[in-house]
Amino acid sequence: MYHCLVIGFGSIGQRHAATLIELDCRVSLVTQKIILQYQCYQSVEKALAVEKIDYIVIANATNLHENTLVSVLNTGFAGKILVEKPLFSNPMNINVKNTGHIFVGYNLRFNETLSKLKRLLADEQLISFSARVGQYLPTWRSNSDYRKSYSAKKKEGGGVLRDLSHELDYATWICGDVEAVTALGGKFSELEIDSDDTYSILKRTQKCPSVIIHLDYLGRIVCRQIHVQTTKHTYFADLINHLLLIDDRKIQCQNVNTYKKQHVAMLMSNSEQLCSYEQGNNIVKLINKIEQANRQGEWVRSFAYRETPVGIN
Numbered sequence: 001m002y003h004c005l006v007i008g009f010g011s012i013g014q015r016h017a018a019t020l021i022e023l024d025c026r027v028s029l030v031t032q033k034i035i036l037q038y039q040c041y042q043s044v045e046k047a048l049a050v051e052k053i054d055y056i057v058i059a060n061a062t063n064l065h066e067n068t069l070v071s072v073l074n075t076g077f078a079g080k081i082l083v084e085k086p087l088f089s090n091p092m093n094i095n096v097k098n099t100g101h102i103f104v105g106y107n108l109r110f111n112e113t114l115s116k117l118k119r120l121l122a123d124e125q126l127i128s129f130s131a132r133v134g135q136y137l138p139t140w141r142s143n144s145d146y147r148k149s150y151s152a153k154k155k156e157g158g159g160v161l162r163d164l165s166h167e168l169d170y171a172t173w174i175c176g177d178v179e180a181v182t183a184l185g186g187k188f189s190e191l192e193i194d195s196d197d198t199y200s201i202l203k204r205t206q207k208c209p210s211v212i213i214h215l216d217y218l219g220r221i222v223c224r225q226i227h228v229q230t231t232k233h234t235y236f237a238d239l240i241n242h243l244l245l246i247d248d249r250k251i252q253c254q255n256v257n258t259y260k261k262q263h264v265a266m267l268m269s270n271s272e273q274l275c276s277y278e279q280g281n282n283i284v285k286l287i288n289k290i291e292q293a294n295r296q297g298e299w300v301r302s303f304a305y306r307e308t309p310v311g312i313n
Helices: 013-022 043-048 064-074 110-123 166-175 256-269 277-294
Strands: 003-009 026-030 039-041 053-060 082-086 102-105 128-135 178-186 197-203 212-214 223-230 234-238 244-245 249-251
Touching: 003 013, 003 043, 013 026, 013 053, 013 256, 026 043, 039 043, 039 277, 043 064, 043 128, 043 212, 064 082, 082 256, 102 166, 110 166, 110 234, 110 244, 166 197, 166 212, 166 277, 178 277, 197 277
Parallel strands: 003 026, 003 053, 026 039, 053 082, 082 102, 128 212
Antiparallel strands: 128 223, 178 197, 197 212, 223 234, 234 244, 244 249
């Protein structure tokens, strides 16, 4: 039986703990709360001093990820580590010799519709890739006040650009490294939050000349969709309704528990679909570039820039 330590017990920490229990793992927590059904510790150091842990999930607020990961590594822990997305609030350079056991929780990579789309596009020449995700923040998490969530608080790493960064990850996973980016975003609604509620991003990548991503906390109609145009086909993917269209052909995909599949991959050391530490850190760097482009109102060449993109001065 694997012994797992979940750090943080908000909504996402609760989901990780419950999923690991379903996988017949033993689960302990690091939390300031008293949760009767789990063994709880108030610090990482105390938990690792008492328990023999195989696998750690860092699921506290985004702004705490860096210090938490450093604390874990400073104990000498060399087992598997999954850090919830995004990896950090801002780009960080943690001095660690081997990051091969550290991964980032972009579980949408295990969505069957998305993974099937990636396989289909592997040998295609991409012309355009468009992704849109939106959900109304006040109704996102049932039985909780959205104004008290980390999503509403910029200082805790909230805001659509970080909270909904799945789209940044899978667009890079499919379309390759970003060469240049521009963006428009901010808080445009009357939601009682101080984080960004809307972002529209335009990118040029290694494999696709036009990548458009829209993220918002405002959609009363929940949406997570992708449109792709290649030289041969038109693709449409609905990740919520598990539907994939290839021209006029419809494929109904299986609804799988992506959190469970991600944890199985971690526990079995099957890293093929997992987001590595380096990939996750590159998404944080990309977020930084997107914010820079938004502030400056211009195109910004990304850290992965290799050649001058057409049409960008």
